[in-house]
Amino acid sequence: MNIVGIAWTTELATCPCGKTPTELNITDAGQGRKWANVAGNCCGEWMIEFRTHYTEFRSEECVQLAREAWNAAPRAANAGLCSALMALRDARKWVQQAHDEAEAKHDNYDMDIVQYEIMRETEQLLTRIDSALL
Numbered sequence: 809m810n811i812v813g814i815a816w817t818t819e820l821a822t823c824p825c826g827k828t829p830t831e832l833n834i835t836d837a838g839q840g841r842k843w844a845n846v847a848g849n850c851c852g853e854w855m856i857e858f859r860t861h862y863t864e865f866r867s868e869e870c871v872q873l874a875r876e877a878w879n880a881a882p883r884a885a886n887a888g889l890c891s892a893l894m895a896l897r898d899a900r901k902w903v904q905q906a907h908d909e910a911e912a913k914h915d916n917y918d919m920d921i922v923q924y925e926i927m928r929e930t931e932q933l934l935t936r937i938d939s940a941l942l
């Protein structure tokens with residue numbers, strides 16, 4: 809993967825994570841360098857795809873294109889989705905804990921049906937969370 813860190817002197821638009829990056833990282837999005845991804849050095853999770861026009865990733869033109877894509881990307885809808893996914897990721901560990909506890913209790917108390925149900929439900933929930941976070 810081709811990652812180029814760029815120090816910016818001009819201001820960048822705020823990321824949906826709430827921080828304003830001071831640097832953008834450009835990574836190859838494949839397709840023979842036709843497309844690239846740009847992410848901030850804040851969270852590094854919110855990515856914008858942009859056309860490189862086959863410019864070199866380290867070139868000023870490509871950097872300019874990355875900056876324009878970053879600043880122009882609509883944020884309102886993405887910000888909501890982004891924070892929902894972050895909340896889901898945070899919630900995952902508690903679902904996992906509830907699952908593990910139910911599993912342990914179910915084993916200890918000899919086929920405890922309530923714990924068994926919790927175990928099954930949380931197991932399915934974890935699967936759904938994992939596919940949403942892919």
Ligand SMILES: [Zn+2]
Binds near residue numbers: 826827
């Ligand atoms: Zn961010």
